[in-house]
Amino acid sequence: MEHTHNQHSAEVQPRDPAKVKQILKVTLYLAILTAIEFVLAFTMGRGYLLTSIFVLLTFVKTFLIVGEFMHLKHEVKVLIWAIILPSMFIMWLILAMLMESNHMFEAIINIFGK
Amino acid sequence: MATAVINENENKALWAGGVEPLKASYGKLMMWFFLLSDALTFSGLLVSYGFARYAHNAYTGVIDDFKASIAYWPVPEKVFTHIPFFHIDAPLVFVGLMTFILILSSVTMVLAVEAGHRNDKKDVQKWMLWTVLGGIAFLSCQAWEWIIFITGSTDGLIVNDPDGTVRHIFGANLIQNEYGPRMFADLFFVITGFHGTHVLSGVIINIFVFYNVAFGTYERLGSYEMVEKVGLYWHFIDLVWVFVFTFYYLV
Numbered sequence: 001m002e003h004t005h006n007q008h009s010a011e012v013q014p015r016d017p018a019k020v021k022q023i024l025k026v027t028l029y030l031a032i033l034t035a036i037e038f039v040l041a042f043t044m045g046r047g048y049l050l051t052s053i054f055v056l057l058t059f060v061k062t063f064l065i066v067g068e069f070m071h072l073k074h075e076v077k078v079l080i081w082a083i084i085l086p087s088m089f090i091m092w093l094i095l096a097m098l099m100e101s102n103h104m105f106e107a108i109i110n111i112f113g114k
Numbered sequence: 115m116a117t118a119v120i121n122e123n124e125n126k127a128l129w130a131g132g133v134e135p136l137k138a139s140y141g142k143l144m145m146w147f148f149l150l151s152d153a154l155t156f157s158g159l160l161v162s163y164g165f166a167r168y169a170h171n172a173y174t175g176v177i178d179d180f181k182a183s184i185a186y187w188p189v190p191e192k193v194f195t196h197i198p199f200f201h202i203d204a205p206l207v208f209v210g211l212m213t214f215i216l217i218l219s220s221v222t223m224v225l226a227v228e229a230g231h232r233n234d235k236k237d238v239q240k241w242m243l244w245t246v247l248g249g250i251a252f253l254s255c256q257a258w259e260w261i262i263f264i265t266g267s268t269d270g271l272i273v274n275d276p277d278g279t280v281r282h283i284f285g286a287n288l289i290q291n292e293y294g295p296r297m298f299a300d301l302f303f304v305i306t307g308f309h310g311t312h313v314l315s316g317v318i319i320n321i322f323v324f325y326n327v328a329f330g331t332y333e334r335l336g337s338y339e340m341v342e343k344v345g346l347y348w349h350f351i352d353l354v355w356v357f358v359f360t361f362y363y364l365v
Contacts, residue, residue: 011233012232012233012234012235013231013232013233013234014232015232015234015237016228016232019228020225020228023221023224023225023228024221027217027218027221030217031214031217034210034213034214034217034359037360037364038206038210041191041206041364042191042205046177046189050365051365054360054364054365055360057360058356058357058360061356062353062356062357065220065349065352065353065356066349066353068224069220069221069223069224069345069349069352070345070346070349070350071227075136075137075138076135076136076137076138078135078136079136079137079138079143079146082136082146083146083150086150087150087153090150090153090154090157093157093161094157094160094161094164097161097164097165098161098164098168101161101164101165101168101169102168104165104168104169105168105169108169
């Protein structure tokens, strides 16, 4: 029987309650943030302030998911920057395009009228 | 001076091959860079949504008096008001539920990865199964929402075209839309559809991984790293939904 036993198979380790607790904590944060967004959508008037709050909360949620769930926070520094830096360019791309779209809309109204 | 030389040698050895300078395997790194490129694709969709939204008039009246019209962009909370089995006005409740389901399936995925680190086959199997079920539940919810969106309300919307014809529209498709401008429905189908396709492929991949866990493939390999890789993909899908939820349904 001994030769069929695979030498690579590692021992099963017991559960680490601290790790599970950390995961559940992040889950709780995500749930609370989503609930806050939900409540704000109905209680606050629409405008730049509400949109900014939504964007901010979305970034906090992104930080929790990417940092804890995808484990990026605990990776090597070079890997963290290899992901964060291009992401920052993507964020800028979105922002720049949205600003551009505002100008486009104004230009269309100025040229064709509405 | 001496220490500088030693560091240089160490650096050369670090990047000369045979070791993992980023302390992550090739497969995991490539998954990260694939996700970056996928983020670019979704950004393109998000930008087109912004463009379309700015190109239409915003609704300026009181939100409670909102009535659908093709003249202005709709308020999403007045469009997605349905929940299954109850005929009541429940704005965004169903979408909130879908978000919750996807976040929970993300959590079960983290637990599967954590169990994989401990080589605990039984736990990995259990949490992978829950993740698959969460994904299927999300897809079912989305299918239901699409059906409601496509079927439309009983009253429909009467549109007077500039050329004098009067159309009575029920529901939304890629050509016409009773809830607002045509672009609103088009982008709804494209964005949630593209995300849904990601979820579908994620569920299929998760089923394969679950199968491999159950039949002991990773136990024989001695590493549950594949669970980690599909975990990254699954969390990314969850993350994209967080953005879709904010920018499509809330803002």
